[in-house]
Amino acid sequence: MDEISFGTDGWRATLDTFTAPRVRMVGQAVATYLRDEGETAPVAVGYDARETSRGFAEELARVLCANGFDVVLSERDCPTPVVAHAIVDRELAGSLVVTASHNPPEYNGVKFLPSDGAPALPAVMDAIADRLAEPAPLPESAHGTVRRVDFRESHAVAALNLLASIAPDATDTIGTLTIAYDAMCGSGRGFTDALLERAGASVERRRCERDPDFGGTPPEPAPGNLEELARTVRAGDADLGIANDGDADRLAVVTPDRGLLDENLFFAALYEWLLAHEGATEASTPDGAGDDRQGHTNRGSGAAVRTVSTTYLVDRVAAAHGESVHEVPVGFKWVAEAMAEHDALVGGEESGGFTVRGHVREKDGVLVALLAAAMHAEESFDDRIDRLLDTHGTIVQDKRSVACPDPAKGRVLADLEAEIPDAVAGVAVDDVVTADGFKLLLADGSWLLVRPSGTEPVMRVYAEAADRERVDALLEAGTALVERLV
Structure with a gap:
């Protein structure tokens, strides 16, 4: 259970961690959450093209079915947004999608989409995380059904x-x-x-x-x-x-x-x-x-x-x-x-x-x-x-990544807060935005952002300015600052 961590876009992990027993626990947590919320409509299950995704999706479908939910299971690997649309189109309780998106093939993941088809907010994912448990099937007479469907036409x-x-x-x-x-x-x-x-x-x-x-x-x-x-x-x-x-x-x-x-x-x-x-x-x-x-x-x-x-x-x-x-x-x-x-x-x-x-x-x-x-x-x-x-004027933006283990990200941000510079690459910092990490707004209209990735063990460094040379200078300064703190 400690290995299951919901980030920016669900839970992703390498296949030595992303295992069938843990996936079943996620399925049980979602079933319990939906039941506690009074949801009775069917649930969609989709999956991407990875070798293991179909099998994990079938595991999730079985857990949801054993908890009394009817399941509509994509008949083939399917884009996540197509599954999201199916939730609204079919008035479903939500969906689980097995995908690691752009990650390499040694990863997989699972994300939950609620009944509006939009990504789940942290309060929902926290509620699901609180319900992680081994599958607890209902009596067979109370099981739902699993039906394979093609979501593409709608x-x-x-x-x-x-x-x-x-x-x-x-x-x-x-x-x-x-x-x-x-x-x-x-x-x-x-x-x-x-x-x-x-x-x-x-x-x-x-x-x-x-x-x-x-x-x-x-x-x-x-x-x-x-x-x-x-x-x-x-x-x-x-x-x-x-x-x-x-x-x-x-x-x-x-x-x-x-x-x-x-x-x-x-x-x-x-x-x-x-x-x-x-x-x-x-x-x-x-x-x-x-x-x-x-x-x-x-x-x-x-x-x-x-x-x-x-x-x-x-x-x-x-x-x-x-x-x-x-x-x-x-x-x-x-x-x-x-x-x-x-x-x-x-x-x-x-x-x-x-x-x-x-x-x-x-x-x-x-x-x-x-x-x-x-x-x-x-x-x-x-x-x-x-x-x-x-x-509207030229704008150039780019980003870099600095390796940073997930457990260290909070410390790096705390240290960064204490070391916000007065200037970056020779231009004064006018303001600092803290909506996500630290975004330094500079006097010449450029900006530098440092924030933790929600899907990879890295800190992201972004910069935007009027030309390539200025962006490179900002990225060099931002990367050096983060590397010193990691």
């Missing part, structure tokens, strides 16, 4: 309907595109590529076969892992490249001129595009799901929600349109909570996770791939980003 219909509400002519223009899609051997295959084709695009597939080892490359859409996709697009063999991470809740976009597009720039471009389309503020809920389950109404503001590590370029776009931006800690659960609170138009994070009003409040790399195709068909990303930066 999600695809919802995504296409949402796109039509934002940009009614989008499918006509998407039909002019050839898109190179890289599933990275993950769960996006057969979902994202099929949705793009359904919208009219011609799709050239890369790594769309199931490989539990992900071809020897962790399913993380980072520059070094997408070189073939970038070559394809640069050579003119495709108009646009799109990739998903292992469970397809995040995406990466590759353009002919820029290669892998910085997710910060993509977020700003997505936000501007949504603001420009009147239908975006009037999006209907997917498949008629009630507003209270989605956490939004059909008449919302044009506000954006971003994490503390995400670019201020989003703020500049908002200011130009008279809109507001709400900053939250890293973790999509905080984005989802703020989107509900402010009825925001879009929410996102610099790591490539986004969702929009009118959809489930969970990051969705399948839906956003469709929106990216529509955006590029309307105006190429390279031209769009050039125009954005000409209008």
Whole structure:
């Protein structure tokens, strides 16, 4: 039980720790929590493409069933956001998803999504952690049933309907595109590529076969892992490249001129595009799901929600349109909570996770791939980003990681609090934001952020400034500071 620890996005661990008995304990804890909350609706169970994921998912289904819950089990590995949509679409009590997202194949994980399909907040995960126990099955006569289902159709219909509400002519223009899609051997295959084709695009597939080892490359859409996709697009063999991470809740976009597009720039471009389309503020809920389950109404503001590590370029776009931006800690659960609170138009994070009003409040790399195709068909990303930066000013952001064992993170943060410098790389610190770690706002408009990773044994160091040289200087200073404290 001591080995089970819920972080930013559920529990992840290497397979020597992530074992069937412990997974069953998580299943029992969720069953007990749902029963204590008075939930009686069925529960979804999904899983990613890892070698062990299907077996762990079946273990969870058996535990939930033995606790009296009917279970709808994905018939194949499935993107996390597709499972999240199924919760709302089918009015389920929640879901367990077996996934380690972008981690290497020696990892696995499990996350719980409650009845609104959004990531569970810490109070919920604490309540589940308090209920960790060996399985306690009910008498067989009280057991539920397990039914295997295909979740993809309802999600695809919802995504296409949402796109039509934002940009009614989008499918006509998407039909002019050839898109190179890289599933990275993950769960996006057969979902994202099929949705793009359904919208009219011609799709050239890369790594769309199931490989539990992900071809020897962790399913993380980072520059070094997408070189073939970038070559394809640069050579003119495709108009646009799109990739998903292992469970397809995040995406990466590759353009002919820029290669892998910085997710910060993509977020700003997505936000501007949504603001420009009147239908975006009037999006209907997917498949008629009630507003209270989605956490939004059909008449919302044009506000954006971003994490503390995400670019201020989003703020500049908002200011130009008279809109507001709400900053939250890293973790999509905080984005989802703020989107509900402010009825925001879009929410996102610099790591490539986004969702929009009118959809489930969970990051969705399948839906956003469709929106990216529509955006590029309307105006190429390279031209769009050039125009954005000409209008709002250049912003460069980057990050580094410093190895730090999980037990040491609290001490490092405490030591850092006592050693906040008056200046970083020669520029005075104007303010310090402590929403998540320490974010130093500097006099020249740049910033430096140090925070603990919630999924890996590292401290993250982020910096943003007007040019590459300044960002590198900030990262050097921030990394040196953290390394001295670890």
